[in-house]
Amino acid sequence: xxxxxxxxxxxxAQLALTGRWVIRSIAYVNGAAGTLTAWDNSSTAATQSNExxxxxxxxxxxxxTTTNDDLVGNEQTYTYTGVADEDNTVEADASWPLPIAxxxxxxxxxxxxxxxRINTGRGLVxxxxxxxxxxxxxxxxx
Amino acid sequence: xxxxxxxxxDGSPCLSWNPQDRRLYNRLDRWLVEREVKFRKVxxxxxxxxxxxxxxxxxxxTITSVITEPPPVLRQFSFPNRLEGNPAKKDVVQxxxxxxxxxLFHHKFESPVFQWLSSFQDFIKKKVxxxxxxxxxxxxxxxxxxxxxxxxxxxxxxxxxxSAAGEVDDTCPIGYxxxxxxxxxxDAYLAAALANIGSPGNLSIRALFAALGYMEEDAxxxxxxxxxxxxxxxxxxxxxxxxxxxxxxxFINDPYLxxxxxxxxxxxAEGFKGDLWGRVTFSLHSDPIRVLRAGDGSISFPAPDIIQxxxxxxxxxxxxxxxxxxxxxxxxAFLVGAEAYDIINPGPPPADFAASGPDRISSxxxxxxxxxxxxxxxxxxxxxxGTAWEANAYxxxxxVISYMVLGIAPITTRNVLPIFFKRSRNLTQSLI
Numbered sequence: 001x002x003x004x005x006x007x008x009x010x011x012x013a014q015l016a017l018t019g020r021w022v023i024r025s026i027a028y029v030n031g032a033a034g035t036l037t038a039w040d041n042s043s044t045a046a047t048q049s050n051e052x053x054x055x056x057x058x059x060x061x062x063x064x065t066t067t068n069d070d071l072v073g074n075e076q077t078y079t080y081t082g083v084a085d086e087d088n089t090v091e092a093d094a095s096w097p098l099p100i101a102x103x104x105x106x107x108x109x110x111x112x113x114x115x116x117r118i119n120t121g122r123g124l125v126x127x128x129x130x131x132x133x134x135x136x137x138x139x140x141x142x
Numbered sequence: 143x144x145x146x147x148x149x150x151x152d153g154s155p156c157l158s159w160n161p162q163d164r165r166l167y168n169r170l171d172r173w174l175v176e177r178e179v180k181f182r183k184v185x186x187x188x189x190x191x192x193x194x195x196x197x198x199x200x201x202x203x204t205i206t207s208v209i210t211e212p213p214p215v216l217r218q219f220s221f222p223n224r225l226e227g228n229p230a231k232k233d234v235v236q237x238x239x240x241x242x243x244x245x246l247f248h249h250k251f252e253s254p255v256f257q258w259l260s261s262f263q264d265f266i267k268k269k270v271x272x273x274x275x276x277x278x279x280x281x282x283x284x285x286x287x288x289x290x291x292x293x294x295x296x297x298x299x300x301x302x303x304x305s306a307a308g309e310v311d312d313t314c315p316i317g318y319x320x321x322x323x324x325x326x327x328x329d330a331y332l333a334a335a336l337a338n339i340g341s342p343g344n345l346s347i348r349a350l351f352a353a354l355g356y357m358e359e360d361a362x363x364x365x366x367x368x369x370x371x372x373x374x375x376x377x378x379x380x381x382x383x384x385x386x387x388x389x390x391x392x393f394i395n396d397p398y399l400x401x402x403x404x405x406x407x408x409x410x411a412e413g414f415k416g417d418l419w420g421r422v423t424f425s426l427h428s429d430p431i432r433v434l435r436a437g438d439g440s441i442s443f444p445a446p447d448i449i450q451x452x453x454x455x456x457x458x459x460x461x462x463x464x465x466x467x468x469x470x471x472x473x474x475a476f477l478v479g480a481e482a483y484d485i486i487n488p489g490p491p492p493a494d495f496a497a498s499g500p501d502r503i504s505s506x507x508x509x510x511x512x513x514x515x516x517x518x519x520x521x522x523x524x525x526x527x528g529t530a531w532e533a534n535a536y537x538x539x540x541x542v543i544s545y546m547v548l549g550i551a552p553i554t555t556r557n558v559l560p561i562f563f564k565r566s567r568n569l570t571q572s573l574i
Contacts, residue, residue, distance in 0.1 A: 020471065022342070022566070040341075041437075048337055048439035053330035056313045082214075088313070090334070099306040099338055118341040119564050121435060121471035141566045 005135050008036075008128040013044035016134070017124040020141040027113035027135040028104040034130035036104040042122035045098075052092040059084040174265045188289040191366075191382055191425065195484040195551055197246060199492065205244045207551060210237055244551035246488055248508065249284065251277050253542035255518060270514060273542050277512040283429075285510075285548055290431065292550050293476065293483060293558045295319035295326030299361065301477075301561040303349035304340040310356050311335060316555075333441045336433065336472055336562060343564035345389045345475055347398040347418065353477050353561055354422060357381060361556040363479035365421070380423050385475035386430040392567055422477070432470035432565070444470060475561045482557035486549035510546035 001024065006016045017023075028036040039046065062084035067077050101118045118124070119141055126134050145160055146153060197205065213235050223231055253273045261269065299312040314335075315327055323329030357363040365381050393399055417423040429446040436442070444466035450457050488508065490496050495506035503517065518539050519531040 020566075043437055048333075050334045050337075050439070051330035053328050053334065054315045055311075055331060056315065058313065085313075096334070096337075099340060101341060116341070119343050119566060120341075121339075121564055122437065141564075 001137055001139050003135065003137050005133055006126060008126055008132045008134055010034075010128060010130050010132075013046065013125050013127040015042070015044050015123055016126050016136060017120065017138065018042055019120070019123060021118075021120045021124065021138045022141045023101075023116050023118035023120065023124060024137040024139065025113060025115050026102060026104065026137075027111060028106065028128070028132060029111040029135070030106055030128065030130050030132035031109045032130045033106055033108050034128055034132055035106075036126065036128045036132065036134060038101045038103075038118065038124060038126050039098045040101055040118070040120045040122055041098055041125050044125055046125075046127075047095040047097050050090075050093045050096045052089055054087060054089050056085045057088040059086060176266055188286040188427075189485050191384070191478055192289075192550075193481065193484045193553075195486055197486050197488045197549065199489060203245065205486075205551065207242045207244065207553065209240050209242065209553070211240055213237055242552050242555075244484075244486060244549060246486065246547055246549040247288070248545065248547045251281055251284075251512070251544040251546065253277060256540045258538050270540055270542065274512045274514065277542050277544055281510050281512070281544060281546055285546070286427075288548060289483075289485065289550050290476070291319055292552075293555075294431070294474065294560050296552050296555045297558055297560050298556050299356070299559060300327070300335070301349070301353045301356065301559055302335060302339050302343075303346065303352075303561070303563050304343045305335075305338045306340055307335070307338040309349075309352060310360070312360075329441055332433065332562075333435070333439050336435060336441065337439060339472070339562070339564055341564075342566065344392070344566045345385060345473075345561065345563040347393065347396045349561070349563065350383065350418060350422060350477070353559055354381060354419075357477055357479060357557075357559050361559065363557040363559070364481060364554075366480045380417060380421055382425055382478045383422050383475060384425045384427055384478060386428075386473060387426050388565065388567060389430075389473065389475060389563070390424055390426055431474040432467055433472040433474075433562075434466050434470040435472065442466075471564060472562055473565045475563065477559040477561060479557035481553050482555060484551040484553055486551055488547040488549065506545075508545045508547040510544055510548075512542050512544040514540055515543050516540055 004016070006014060008014055023038075026036070026038065028034075060083045061081055063079060063081045064084075065077055065079050067075055070076050101124075102114065102116050104112050104114060106112050113135075124136070124138075126136075128134070143159075146157070148160070150157075150160075195205075223229065253270075256270050256273075261267075266272075295317050298314070298316060299310055300314050301310055303309060305311075315331055317326030319326035358365075363381070365379050367378060431443065432446075433441050434444050445464050446467045447461050448464040450460045450462055452458060491506040491508050498505040504515075507513070516534050516537050516539065518534045518541055520534050520539060522530045522532050524530050
């Protein structure tokens with residue numbers, strides 16, 4: 001297990017770790033009320049540019065009717081009720097926010113820590129709303 | 143040290159040191175030894191867990207399977223009328239049908255053109271014959287990659303452990319996929335979906351349990367029953383998890399397993415074996431589908447292997463793991479129930495093309511059996527620096543060729559649930 005300390009500047013994202021790591025715990029120490037957020041990325045960007053893609057939406061309930069003649073020539077209307085999967089396009093989003101892995105907050109100057117199971121795919125980015133120190137325990141994932 | 147020219151006559155009586163020139167005589171630069179080495183056996187046959195069906199010739203390019211669907215369960219309680227003074231209400235039960243199409247696909251496989259001179263003077267003999275075996279192995283890999291690709295792109299749901307958007311995505315796109323990643327579960331879709339996988343996000347026992355719950359309760363998937371698959375002695379009333387050895391081996395680090403293990407279990411010496419909850423058993427396969435996610439969020443599917451091409455490297459020419467494949471953060475496993483797909487047997491080629499005889503040089507073969515052919519056109523540079531193509535009239539060249547027709551018929555695609563997860567080998571509960 002490796003323990004490292006990172007000095008954070010207020011409202012400035014910092015790429016603390018790069019690569020595949022399991023983050024076991026994070027301690028947040030500051031001199032004023034603040035919030036620490038962490039997310040998985042290999043740069044300090046908090047967003048990702050997503051291209052448009054197709055998926056499906058479900059219309060529930062969905063009703064359709066058809067007409068047909070029965071054997072003796074009477075026109076019958078048939079009603080079918082269920083759900084309907086329909087094609088959908090998710091529009092491109094150039095600033096799609098990356099999910100936050102963990103968020104810690106202190107109501108006043110002090111420290112707070114939490115046990116985590118963050119499994120980074122690209123790296124660990126930390127950002128604090130105030131000047132602070134983050135102490136991270138981690139080990140290799142691969 | 144200068145020595146007198148040899149042979150020497152009338153030399154000095156004190157001449158005593160006259161070593162032979164080591165480089166004077168002919169010798170072999172190196173002694174070549176052909177060695178047979180064992181390679182890691184490829185695990186996983188994607189044909190065995192599924193059924194098979196025969197293609198019928200002369201009925202068009204598409205087989206459409208018609209399946210009778212049971213009527214839906216439309217209530218949780220039933221409230222019939224009391225017998226005295228009340229007419230009986232009436233239920234009308236109607237079954238429905240659904241159809242699912244299947245197609246045939248084809249692909250060709252070839253070796254480079256072999257020249258007789260190489261076979262005559264190169265060290266390793268019978269390279270042409272040996273190449274036939276490698277083309278056969280390549281084809282087996284191709285078929286497995288095709289089958290699992292269709293299953294992935296055709297699945298109506300995908301499981302993403304610890305995803306911020308919900309672990310089961312049952313609105314994922316469905317298609318046949320394409321080399322450019324624009325159809326089926328497109329690269330754009332996966333780039334967005336994989337970004338939502340949280341932590342730990344690995345193929346944990348908890349994740350498998352949640353996936354099993356979805357399969358049984360929501361997807362209404364059917365487990366394997368006795369007699370429903372080849373070598374099915376362990377598949378009675380079970381689902382099959384097809385995953386890599388890395389994912390399976392990491393179960394011994396799983397916190398759920400550690401908490402629930404029998405006290406006598408010795409996972410250090412014996413590892414983790416067997417099934418989970420009596421409901422899920424495992425089939426391990428090599429070269430699983432893995433996804434590399436770049437810094438900008440875009441994804442790629444790196445090739446599993448690559449060749450060392452630096453002539454100065456000690457392992458020059460060796461097939462090694464592709465560094466991008468090793469770095470891939472995500473991997474795909476499949477949770478499989480019964481009767482999801484049928485592997486199509488295309489049958490023989492049309493009789494007119496498959497027949498051989500005195501009027502035919504050869505015949506159409508599409509069963510994927512590699513064969514050696516000398517029917518090659520050879521380029522020849524003309525006097526005007528053009529290129530003319532001549533038949534291989536002098537039989538100086540040979541080539542290994544193979545033609546494969548294959549297909550897979552979706553039956554009940556929801557009986558296969560792809561599980562995309564973050565790779566990990568080291569999720570231990572270390573006390574250090």
